[in-house]
Amino acid sequence: MTDESxxxxxxxxxxxxxxxxxxxxxxxxxxxxxxxxLSLPMIPLFQxxxxxxxxxxxxxxxxAAVGLVGVFGWGGSPAGPSxxxxxxxxxxxxxxxxxxxxxxxxxxxxxxSRSEYPAFEGASTCETLAVDHRQAWIGADGAGLLxxxxxxxxxxxxxxxxxxxxxxxxxxxxxxGTSNDWFAPHCLALGPTDNxxxxxxxxxxxxxxxxxxxxxxxxxxxxxxxxxxxxxxxxAPPAVRATLYRAAALIPGIQLLGTVRDHDGRPGLGVAYPSxxxxxxxxxxxxxxxxxxxxxxxxxxxxxPRYWAVYLREQVVDALPGKPPASLTPxxxxxxxxxxxxxDGTVVTGGGVNSTPTPANP
Amino acid sequence: xxxxxADLWARSRAGDRDAxxxxxxxxxxxxxxxxxRRVGSWATAEDMLxxxxxxxxxxxxxxxxxxxxxxxxxxxATNVVRxxxxxxxxFGAALDRMPAVEAEPDFAGKADERLxxxxxxxxxLDLLRKLPLRELDVFMLCAVVELSYEDAALAxxxxxxxxxxxLSRARARLRELDPGFGHEQGESTALQEARQP
Numbered sequence: 001m002t003d004e005s006x007x008x009x010x011x012x013x014x015x016x017x018x019x020x021x022x023x024x025x026x027x028x029x030x031x032x033x034x035x036x037x038l039s040l041p042m043i044p045l046f047q048x049x050x051x052x053x054x055x056x057x058x059x060x061x062x063x064a065a066v067g068l069v070g071v072f073g074w075g076g077s078p079a080g081p082s083x084x085x086x087x088x089x090x091x092x093x094x095x096x097x098x099x100x101x102x103x104x105x106x107x108x109x110x111x112x113s114r115s116e117y118p119a120f121e122g123a124s125t126c127e128t129l130a131v132d133h134r135q136a137w138i139g140a141d142g143a144g145l146l147x148x149x150x151x152x153x154x155x156x157x158x159x160x161x162x163x164x165x166x167x168x169x170x171x172x173x174x175x176x177g178t179s180n181d182w183f184a185p186h187c188l189a190l191g192p193t194d195n196x197x198x199x200x201x202x203x204x205x206x207x208x209x210x211x212x213x214x215x216x217x218x219x220x221x222x223x224x225x226x227x228x229x230x231x232x233x234x235x236a237p238p239a240v241r242a243t244l245y246r247a248a249a250l251i252p253g254i255q256l257l258g259t260v261r262d263h264d265g266r267p268g269l270g271v272a273y274p275s276x277x278x279x280x281x282x283x284x285x286x287x288x289x290x291x292x293x294x295x296x297x298x299x300x301x302x303x304x305p306r307y308w309a310v311y312l313r314e315q316v317v318d319a320l321p322g323k324p325p326a327s328l329t330p331x332x333x334x335x336x337x338x339x340x341x342x343x344d345g346t347v348v349t350g351g352g353v354n355s356t357p358t359p360a361n362p
Numbered sequence: 363x364x365x366x367x368a369d370l371w372a373r374s375r376a377g378d379r380d381a382x383x384x385x386x387x388x389x390x391x392x393x394x395x396x397x398x399r400r401v402g403s404w405a406t407a408e409d410m411l412x413x414x415x416x417x418x419x420x421x422x423x424x425x426x427x428x429x430x431x432x433x434x435x436x437x438x439a440t441n442v443v444r445x446x447x448x449x450x451x452x453f454g455a456a457l458d459r460m461p462a463v464e465a466e467p468d469f470a471g472k473a474d475e476r477l478x479x480x481x482x483x484x485x486x487l488d489l490l491r492k493l494p495l496r497e498l499d500v501f502m503l504c505a506v507v508e509l510s511y512e513d514a515a516l517a518x519x520x521x522x523x524x525x526x527x528x529l530s531r532a533r534a535r536l537r538e539l540d541p542g543f544g545h546e547q548g549e550s551t552a553l554q555e556a557r558q559p
Binding site: 012013014016017021022024025026030081083086087090091094200201202203208239249 | 386392411412416459462472473479480486
């Protein structure tokens with residue numbers, strides 16, 4: 001009986017990795033018997049932002065693109081990963097892998113966030129902002145609910161207001177409101193993929209996969225964008241998140257910021273990428289902020305364009321906060337299987353607009 | 363002439379790090395693949411490889427029978443697999459200092475291959491995890507890593523007779539669970555080669 005054939009063939013460690021592991025081993029055993037633990041600041045919390053928002057960010061940045069900007073990792077060479085950032089990300093990977101963030105059948109991953117990303121009215125020089133409080137219930141079966149409570153829209157600056165009015169004198173800013181989007185089983189997919197099991201646990205492989213799935217130019221800066229896209233407000237299992245952190249540790253130019261504060265003033269461990277390439281404006285930076293206790297992503301912020309997001313809560317819950325206001329067609333094609341409920345109670349499903357408005361909040 | 367494992371271990375016990383490095387070079391591939399076959403993840407297997415050898419160095423006072431270094435390492439690896447979180451905690455600081463390594467220039471070509479490996483291993487592990495852990499340990503060491511019964515007994519710290527009976531029960535159970543298990547193409551020569559110095 002060839003039991004071994006049930007497994008893939010033996011593989012060598014990739015040669016660079018073999019040598020690195022050996023040198024690491026020899027360096028470690030040469031250390032004093034009492035090894036010093038890497039000391040990290042002790043602070044709580046975590047967060048994330050939305051993919052479609054990041055598309056808006058990218059769109060703005062594209063308009064302002066000025067070409068390549070040099071990147072320099074903190075303590076690393078411009079061409080290689082930053083050792084300091086890699087050490088912290090690898091530590092965070094081990095923390096996040098142990099978090100109970102996997103909903104079982106009948107359960108939901110609940111994610112609550114606040115964020116403010118620029119939106120654009122007509123010309124790219126006309127920028128508006130609105131704070132979005134968002135709650136997501138992501139079911140183990142792909143069902144769920146997204147609830148957005150958006151604050152009143154305002155101009156980013158006087159110059160933006162002038163530009164908006166010049167482009168369209170009748171422009172009206174939105175007052176905000178709450179909407180609920182309900183999803184039948186298998187219809188809710190947040191993030192670039194809903195097939196987490198297809199992703200490799202090898203961070204080198206994962207970087208390649210993300211480029212295939214998420215698209216965009218094959219640059220380190222875009223790799224950093226992919227990391228955020230796969231992490232924020234998704235139901236990526238903890239093991240996948242751990243691999244995402246390990247993949248981030250491989251990105252040349254990534255910087256360790258140390259302890260930084262998110263928009264709400266909460267301290268966390270920050271890593272950043274000084275954006276480069278065709279999608280970035282000069283001097284732009286994107287930061288991801290992590291909870292040093294749990295490894296969870298708890299904040300994002302950046303400049304060029306300026307944006308922020310704080311992730312307030314992420315936990316597995318047993319139920320949705322109510323029932324869908326209309327029956328949802330259990331087929332996730334052509335909009336079926338999704339019910340959109342606006343502030344005034346209007347319900348739109350894949351089959352059309354329901355004639356009877358229902359309460360906005362379940 | 364290549365030094366024997368016994369010589370290298372004796373020198374390691376005396377604090378010779380270079381000798382220990384040679385043992386790493388000699389056995390890393392088998393330990394790495396053993397860990398991979400236990401967990402189905404290349405990345406986790408890499409960390410486990412480091413942990414196994416760090417743990418071996420920590421326990422270097424241990425006097426081993428001649429040529430029993432590999433089974434002893436397999437025993438450590440088995441414990442590391444069983445106690446992943448505890449091991450990661452103990453050696454967390456050391457792993458933090460592992461530098462990031464960039465992919466080889468031709469890595470993209472291997473990416474699909476390694477991903478396929480993980481899928482295949484996960485599928486096999488889904489079945490094997492239905493075995494009791496004590497039977498799974500024996501099965502993996504004897505049938506998958508192909509240690510002798512005596513070496514598996516040494517690795518697990520149980521009598522040889524226990525290894526035989528557990529392996530027999532494991533195989534019977536697997537035949538019930540999946541009559542076709544393991545009847546693809548044979549690969550056992552690869553293991554034999556990996557064991558050669």
